[in-house]
Amino acid sequence: MLVVMSGTAEARSKHGPGGFEDVVKDFWASRPRRPQEGRKVAGVAAGIGKRYGLDPVVVRVALVTATVFGGAGLLFYLLGWLLFADERDQVSGFESMIGRGHSAMSKGFTVVACIALIPIVSWVFSGSWFSAGWLGGGGFIGTALLLAGLFLLHRDRGHLNRPLAATGSGAGLGATGHEFNAAFSMSGTDAKASGEADSPATPPKWDPLGAAPFAWDLPDPNPAPEPVPPAPPAPPRRRRSKVGIATFGIALLTAGAGVAGNLTGVDWFTVQHVIGMTLGVLGVGLVIGAFTGGGRGLIGLAIPLSIAGVVLTSVPGGVHGGFGDLDLTPRSAAELQPVYQRSAGDITLDLTKLPAGGPPVSTEIRNGAGSVEVKVPGDADVTFTCQTSAGNIDCLGHEQEGVGWGPVTAVDLGDDGAGGQQIKLNIHNTAGKVEVRRG
Template identity: 40%
Template sequence: MNSTQQTGGFEATVRDFWATRPVRPSTGSKAAGVSAAIARRYGVDSILVRVGFVVLFCYGGAGLVLYMLGWLLFPKEAAPLPGQTTPRREPTRTWVAVTLVLLLVPAMLWMINSIAVLGLAAGPISLYFLHRNQGDRQVTGTSDPPAQATPTGENTWVYPGTTAQQTPPSWDPLGAAPFAWDLPEPQEPEPPEPRARRFRWYNPLALLVAFVGATAVASLGAPGYFATATALGLLGVAMMIGAFLRVGRWPIVLAVPLALVALLSSVAHQYRIGDDLDLGDVQVAPVEITDVQPVYDRDAGTLDLDLSALRISTGDVVRTTASVGAGRVQIRVPSTVDVSAECEVEMGESICLNRHSNGQDVHQSITDLGPDGPGGGEIVLNATAGTGNVEVIRD
């Protein structure tokens, strides 16, 4: 065991980590080789290391920033020099390092004030404890040099396979006496004893904890997506701990479909998709002010609200909201009324009284008095769509 890992403090551990930090392999990596480097350096499964980066990515993208830091700071394995067998360590290429720094500076400044700071702290802390426990492990072993006759004094030699010092006879100045040739016959190595699996209880326990945690959260009235995300988070923690124990790969088989279920249930909750779905296309064309509903709402589909024939006089004010979770909202207004419209789209396109905008989190606030100026009544609209299009058109 490395003395640094046994008795060294924080500074000694950090110095030892930097001196023996992981080397990104030239082969066997999926991207820049950061996960493979950590796995090979500390003897853990590379899949679990990659899972760790994915889990930390959920904290505001912290996993991506930590991966880029590893790319920047971990050297690259290079071919050995002529006459040598040990691979060299090459620093990250200059143009790659410059690109990474330019990306990391704004990312770090943005993340420092968000939940991503938890992920940024969790990465170095995990690596620190991993080095404390596994830092003495060598990436590749070295074989002992072959035994040679070693001089121990004038005319005194130790022959291979012996411990007693002997003096070669005068006729054998090189020390190659026949008794040095009497070597033991080679024997077949004994087969290693099968290693018993350690922590066989770990995978079932991890699944049980994830199930109990999700059930407990659901029993408290939490929505389905939150309970699913709780189970996914507990499985992620179990796989991170399993990386230290060199077990716990099996839960990833359940974690992948569970992540898809959590994503779909989150979208369903956000857009209010449940048992009482409001789906399909609806067209409404009220004529009297009293026919206008305060809210028109659909979960998915097209909502066409035609107010072009609405009888509205000067001084009258009509307020209504048209909303769709996924789809299209279209509202037509008369040509001679004053219109105040709030158009919002979480992801998609908005055409609000001839003003066009698209992208994510689109918000337009428009007031249009029409070609005849103020007067002729007023319509106040709030048109929203989760994913899709919003259009407010003057007839």
């Protein structure tokens, strides 16, 4: 009976639930647990890989790619951190916060992580993560692909490495089977002990003359020492894969070609495109290395490049102009450039030296990371749009602070009212302070 019940449970577990609702419920009941070994940050990718019998590198590549193209990978990783329990804990950090068990994750950190979900969800699904970058609307696409991949993965491989907490009945059957075997072995031993003892038919080596037949069933007082088993042969040394070195070389050549194209004036080779091409090469190398056992070191290069790509491509219209500070004071409308751009650095633009009563002027400032400061004449009529993805805005008394906010647009005529020089400013910053003040 035990065999029949165990086989039925095993067949049900192997083929997995049938419908969509059953798959989702079974995933939640047997969701991955974050292991201590093999983790890079919180163990989310390692837990998914261990749960479904995959190389964690494949999972990390998928999450990094989804982070670069839309931000969904970062959202999924943070959700996994909150909802997947550590292998040493009873429940996940989120479940512990609502009083359903114990978790080593502090409630303070859990609250901070839950709050961090708000701006991340806003960035991913508002389309501003890469609104003018490599892939517009990538947050929706990445989320759909990750959800579909996780659903298919659990449907086809959900029977592998199921956590013990999710297989209580199976564990009970196993324990019963062990108890049954142990009881059977003990009963057999007792039955044999209760019967007649088998006597040896020939004298042992220590009594060759047969002088003590009553003690022939006793062990030899001087048994021969058992031979020492030979040491197991050393496992063959695994050949080191050359995927990582080859991928790094190709990525270096790709980045060099992109930089050379940028220096020669080819418009397509922007900083964003160079980073995108390099990340594409690294991604291919990581996928190949996942199947050949190499290329793990490429993750350390792909992660900072991904972060740089997110920063540089989240500015509307893209970021150009190189790195470093700009400090300019145009003295005529002809000297005022229509666009000032920097990938990273501080931009200071002083417009107080423009001639009074001159023609209307306008300029646009785009910066990746750094502060932007613009000084305007005290009597100028200023129309401005100020925006920063993360940081502070203080534009002629209009203030804003935080992340994920929209632009600040207003018209300021100064203390003297209308009639001054007309200046139009359009400022976009990714991370840092934006300030417009009168000089």
